[in-house]
Amino acid sequence: MSVDPDHISRKGIRLLEYGGLFVIAIATLIAGGQEVMHMIKAGRVTLADLLLLFLYLEVIAMVGVYLESGKLPVRMPIYIGIVALARYLILDAKDMDAWKIMAVSSAIVLLALAVLAIRYGHFKWPYPHGKGKELREEQID
Numbered sequence: 001m002s003v004d005p006d007h008i009s010r011k012g013i014r015l016l017e018y019g020g021l022f023v024i025a026i027a028t029l030i031a032g033g034q035e036v037m038h039m040i041k042a043g044r045v046t047l048a049d050l051l052l053l054f055l056y057l058e059v060i061a062m063v064g065v066y067l068e069s070g071k072l073p074v075r076m077p078i079y080i081g082i083v084a085l086a087r088y089l090i091l092d093a094k095d096m097d098a099w100k101i102m103a104v105s106s107a108i109v110l111l112a113l114a115v116l117a118i119r120y121g122h123f124k125w126p127y128p129h130g131k132g133k134e135l136r137e138e139q140i141d
Helices: 005-042 047-069 075-095 098-124 133-140
Strands: none
Touching: 005 047, 047 075, 075 098
């Protein structure tokens, strides 16, 4: 019985992926819990709090999508970037000069255009269905 080094390395990488996803999920849940506790102590909920919770929710959703499909849509981190920039703009707009507001706003528009381009590409040239997790599991087994 021979040992296939590629098989072992693929399993090792898969274990590292799952370990990393577990750490990301736990850290995100802890951060979300801390934010909820902060809102309870403050006795109020602000738009910044809600946007931060939304960011945490997007990270958890991203972990779930990766676990379910074995691949990560490029759009998800872009969505997180858009929300993070919007949160930054909302919180710090009063302390920003006009050029900085324009720069952050332009970055949001560019990210939104990137999502549109990616979505158009998926519509125009779709991926074959069922080629994500199944292929990876086939390579590992």
